[in-house]
Amino acid sequence: GDMGKALQEGAKGGHYARKSAPSFAQRRALGAFVLLQDGTPNPSGERPNDPQRNADNLKAASYFLGVDAVGLSRCPDWAWYSHDATGEKIDPPHPNAISMIIDQGFETMEGASGDDWISVAQSMRAYLRFSLLGGVIAQQIRNLGYQAKAHSVMDGDVLQPPLLLLSGLGEVSRIGEVILNPYLGPRLKSGVVTTDIPMTHDKPIDFGLQNFCENCNKCARECPSGAITAGPKLMFNGYEIWKSDSQKCATYRITTEGGAMCGRCMKTCPWNLEGLFSEAPFRWAASNIPKLAQPLAKLDDMVGRGGLNDVKKWWWDIELYEDGGYKPARKPINRRDLSKNLDVQYKDQTLAVYPAHLAPHPWPYPFPMDREKGIAAYEAMITAEEYRKQIVDGRLDPPHKYSASGQSPVVRVEVSRVEKMTEDITKYEFKSLDGSALPEWSAGAHLDVLVAPEFLRQYSMSGDPANREVYQIGVLKEETGRGGSKTMHRIFTPGRKVFISKPINHFELDETASKTFLMGGGIGITPMIAFAHRLYALNKEFELHYSSSHSGAAGYLSDLAAAPWANRVHYHFSQEGNRADFAKILRGYEQGWHVYLCGPHRYMEGVVSAAEAVGFPEDTVHLEYFSTPDVPDYENHDFILRLEKSGKEIFVPADKDAATVLAEYGYAVDLKCSDGICGVCQCRVLEGEVEHRDFVLSQKQRQTTMILCQSRAAQKGGVLTVDI
Ligand code: SF4
Ligand code: SF4
Ligand code: FES
Numbered sequence: 001g002d003m004g005k006a007l008q009e010g011a012k013g014g015h016y017a018r019k020s021a022p023s024f025a026q027r028r029a030l031g032a033f034v035l036l037q038d039g040t041p042n043p044s045g046e047r048p049n050d051p052q053r054n055a056d057n058l059k060a061a062s063y064f065l066g067v068d069a070v071g072l073s074r075c076p077d078w079a080w081y082s083h084d085a086t087g088e089k090i091d092p093p094h095p096n097a098i099s100m101i102i103d104q105g106f107e108t109m110e111g112a113s114g115d116d117w118i119s120v121a122q123s124m125r126a127y128l129r130f131s132l133l134g135g136v137i138a139q140q141i142r143n144l145g146y147q148a149k150a151h152s153v154m155d156g157d158v159l160q161p162p163l164l165l166l167s168g169l170g171e172v173s174r175i176g177e178v179i180l181n182p183y184l185g186p187r188l189k190s191g192v193v194t195t196d197i198p199m200t201h202d203k204p205i206d207f208g209l210q211n212f213c214e215n216c217n218k219c220a221r222e223c224p225s226g227a228i229t230a231g232p233k234l235m236f237n238g239y240e241i242w243k244s245d246s247q248k249c250a251t252y253r254i255t256t257e258g259g260a261m262c263g264r265c266m267k268t269c270p271w272n273l274e275g276l277f278s279e280a281p282f283r284w285a286a287s288n289i290p291k292l293a294q295p296l297a298k299l300d301d302m303v304g305r306g307g308l309n310d311v312k313k314w315w316w317d318i319e320l321y322e323d324g325g326y327k328p329a330r331k332p333i334n335r336r337d338l339s340k341n342l343d344v345q346y347k348d349q350t351l352a353v354y355p356a357h358l359a360p361h362p363w364p365y366p367f368p369m370d371r372e373k374g375i376a377a378y379e380a381m382i383t384a385e386e387y388r389k390q391i392v393d394g395r396l397d398p399p400h401k402y403s404a405s406g407q408s409p410v411v412r413v414e415v416s417r418v419e420k421m422t423e424d425i426t427k428y429e430f431k432s433l434d435g436s437a438l439p440e441w442s443a444g445a446h447l448d449v450l451v452a453p454e455f456l457r458q459y460s461m462s463g464d465p466a467n468r469e470v471y472q473i474g475v476l477k478e479e480t481g482r483g484g485s486k487t488m489h490r491i492f493t494p495g496r497k498v499f500i501s502k503p504i505n506h507f508e509l510d511e512t513a514s515k516t517f518l519m520g521g522g523i524g525i526t527p528m529i530a531f532a533h534r535l536y537a538l539n540k541e542f543e544l545h546y547s548s549s550h551s552g553a554a555g556y557l558s559d560l561a562a563a564p565w566a567n568r569v570h571y572h573f574s575q576e577g578n579r580a581d582f583a584k585i586l587r588g589y590e591q592g593w594h595v596y597l598c599g600p601h602r603y604m605e606g607v608v609s610a611a612e613a614v615g616f617p618e619d620t621v622h623l624e625y626f627s628t629p630d631v632p633d634y635e636n637h638d639f640i641l642r643l644e645k646s647g648k649e650i651f652v653p654a655d656k657d658a659a660t661v662l663a664e665y666g667y668a669v670d671l672k673c674s675d676g677i678c679g680v681c682q683c684r685v686l687e688g689e690v691e692h693r694d695f696v697l698s699q700k701q702r703q704t705t706m707i708l709c710q711s712r713a714a715q716k717g718g719v720l721t722v723d724i
Helices: 005-018 021-037 051-065 106-111 119-143 160-166 209-214 218-222 246-255 264-268 280-288 290-302 371-380 384-392 484-491 522-537 557-562 582-586 601-613 658-664
Strands: 069-074 096-103 148-151 171-173 176-180 188-195 234-236 239-241 318-320 326-328 410-420 425-432 446-452 455-460 471-476 497-501 515-521 542-548 569-573 593-598 621-623 639-643 649-652 682-687 705-707 719-722
Touching: 005 021, 005 119, 005 246, 021 119, 021 148, 021 318, 051 069, 051 096, 051 119, 069 160, 096 119, 096 160, 119 148, 119 188, 160 171, 160 176, 160 188, 171 209, 209 290, 218 264, 218 290, 234 384, 280 290, 446 471, 446 484, 455 471, 455 484, 455 522, 471 484, 471 522, 515 522, 515 582, 515 601, 522 542, 522 593, 582 601, 593 601, 601 621, 639 658, 649 658
Parallel strands: 515 542, 515 593, 542 569, 593 621, 639 719
Antiparallel strands: 069 096, 096 188, 148 188, 171 176, 234 239, 318 326, 410 425, 410 497, 425 471, 446 455, 446 497, 639 649, 682 705, 682 719
């Protein structure tokens, strides 16, 4: 799902993992282990078939290699994704699952706040260890003659939480989808090997966690983004779960500037235990005496467990700079201690959830998340208790039942040809995978090309609209651009399968024109070629004018020379002394003439003013430009907060936010994310117009409430009366 510009920037090129040095080092190695994940079984393997012996050996080998806990279960069909990342249907191939968990490291977590600069490195360390160990176990099973695939963070076809539950590695916790293990707490990463080797299965476990989490709210209180519910378990998608707001969590983890990602819920949970024996009394009491859950949770808090321990902090807080170096972090580091005085109440939380009908479609194409609907969906969920009552009353209809509808906005095609036309301009052709005709298109259309998940780029189609065998685009490599065209030049090679949109046309040709001028500057020539093909097919009068600095920089020269309409093409190479004189080209305007133009900004300005000057009406001048939705660039200005209870007026300068200024005046404002995500700093507004800059409130809530850490008065010098 598309969750806005800040998130896109933070995620681009995996920046959230790259920005921390020890994380990036491991992230690269992770890619190498993909080679171990899957393969063909040895046809002359021994195929041992004693299920108990196989189970014992698999566990022994896993523990010997260094897996922290391993559990065996069936791998039911519903634990498999329905489709893989390319859209291919998955037919569940293996009946069994070996679930493994890897400790993220107690010592380091002791020294961390959970959301400072070591956080993402702890995750990567655990992912890396599973990729290697799970990969080795999978390979050994294949050596024995059975099928096996390791499902890692890089590539997996199964949902891991239900498999962890089935194999007895933990229980569902308040944190949400995190399965909590009685020895490691939530401080773990998991991985699964699926296989067809016969094995006996373990059983799910109950160590009293449901009761414990009901009596403990610590993760909800400590979560910096306010993503964890302080309320009851609800029914989501047929599961009974403490449903967290994954949008808030993802936003915080990817955009936080004071660290890299987050695992504060793991760090502060009372079950974040040190070892098998050192906290055995806690584990025993928490599991066996339900009444002790609340006192134990309180005691854990009182003694400051989950707080900061600077003695254990061994790493430097360094971050990736634009020049590629890792240097001391620029922004204040997230070194928060426990917020013992914060009382997070469910009634004050604004949470969103995205069931199937609101979730992003399965295709790799942007899908804006509708938080309003997400909030409403959260409110519509019923408690597990209500659901049980419904079952007793015989109301067995599932409370939510959705099916995906609509057609894919993208098609998967093969790069069939790559032709470097100049030093910087390359022509790419795409054909369908099965050789069938591609969807129809018309001159002026463009394609959205999914270069990489973070680079969706629009390119005008340059071929002949009558040709449905291939689509063709021309791409200029922009050295100083945002990276999309450079990535494309690097990775789009013949045979590569890529996703593109169906042709989209915002630049329609008026086929009734009595004469058409096609004006292309630089790479802006591409749509003009498609127009020329069409106009020629219609037997219409047209001229194509192609401007470039010199012929060596101009792409498509041989295509233009070979076109049946080659005699209509005029070349203008400024460095070769024949710069285009737009006024001369367009002079003598007659009714029914149209001009189409595409090129650099200054080129477009030149053509437009010449067309205007010679009398082309506005609606006969057609421009091609692409726009991408942007989050507005807010401008900060001063404003005044009027405090209702005391009548006091507080000046908020442009360089500070309301929450900071209130704190300076001694008013306690609960603060967590400071990014407008978590919602703890919300405050009632009695009067005044607010510019809402948060990502948490619903439109309805915005009528009466503001987020103090981000939102401001709508006008410069505006006055907001707040309920303080
Ligand atoms: S923001 Fe951090 S503490 Fe909150 S749920 Fe996400 S990972 Fe856990
Ligand atoms: S912090 Fe408390 S409520 Fe949250 S998962 Fe741990 S035990 Fe459960
Ligand atoms: S502190 Fe999180 S929204 Fe303001």
